[in-house]
Amino acid sequence: MKISNHLLFDNEGKQVSFKPTPNKGGRYTPQYLVMHYTAATTAESAISWFMTPIAQASAHLLIDRDGTVTQFAAFNIICWHAGKSQWNGLVGMNQFSIGIELVNAGRLQKSGDKWICPVDQQHVADDEVIIATHKNENTPAAWQQYSGKQLEVAIEIAALLVKTYGLKDVVGHDDISPIRKSDPGPAFPTGSFRSKVMGRKDETIGEFITAEDLNIRSGAGTAFSTLSDPLPKGTKVSLLKSEGTWSFVEVMETVHGIMDLEGWVSSKFLIKA
Template sequence: MEIIDHWLSEARRLPSPNHDARPDPADIALVVIHCISLPPDEFGGPWIDRLFTNQLDPAAHPYFAGIAHLRVSAHLLIRRDGETVQYVPFNLRAWHAGVSSYRGRTVCNDFSIGIELEGTDHGPYTEAQYARLNAVLALLYDTYPTLAPERVAGHSDIAPARKTDPGRRFEWSRLRPTA
């Protein structure tokens, strides 16, 4: 696995329209860990891909009516089996953090990479997800010198009044990036 032109070579590419240019393309200084399941507490299916590509049918599930209008994305999604989907190249700004702050800097989308784990705030993550996340983090650290292990935060860390993900069951001690 490698990063070529800001795309992860072993990820399925599914470009999202929900991105734009970073104010400073060289300023990639944070990785934000999120979690997502659509519908809530359900795994698999096309729904996350459809949300991030503005194709979510609001009539497909009652929950979707309240979110189908959102224009959001992440750089990567790591599914339960470790499959990785990339929606936005790392040098561009994905729309994942919302109103946020990290170490005194606001608008975290400007300088962060957003990684979604298919999961819930209250459930455990899989071995495959931790393995893939560690491999991806190692590549990110090698490719973007402004990133380092101490610059990884949960969505709950950068938006504590709004967000709880990746949740209490995420095992931060398992982050041991290896190439």
């Protein structure tokens, strides 16, 4: 893919579908990338919403579950995707960030024996559902998983945006508006996504497995709280950095219903994979 004149072109050199939204501001220089879910099950509903002036909402890109991409504004034009938000001293992240929406129902409700998107009332198949606890919450809930193709395309585009605009980081809507918003949610692999997009994979020390059930903590020491139940013996982790006898790792699989887990573990219980 490539970006030309702030517009996105696919791998065949064709401009992706462009639907100019009326919901936009002036020119700006983006510093961050913010990831969202649509909270609905179809691209059509998001496209219709972003094209409606009364919505007062938009994003730069929408990525469907099959990887299809729609652009709504040039990347140097402000879109209205963040609302009341702040990050690293910046207030009102619309003025500082590119917004990407992924078609995903988000948090689900149970209706009989089916999982339902509460916004459009559409059924979500059981094999697309994960039970997980949001990082800003304490109670597990059901969430629609993102598709592999969708994430693959999102990573490619996000890495291109970071390279083109020198973006400082990739964050979620639930990072910049933690009380109001829950997207992209626990089904989105934020840590590994950020690692691939920002190039952190090149900085990893290596892959290991846990030698026994192992606590993963919020800091380098037993005084810090655990982030989940212990990692089961044989869990694969990627070592990101070390501090004394402790290692900061990224868990490479879903454990205890949690995706994208990062934290500190005792180095002596890691075995080279």
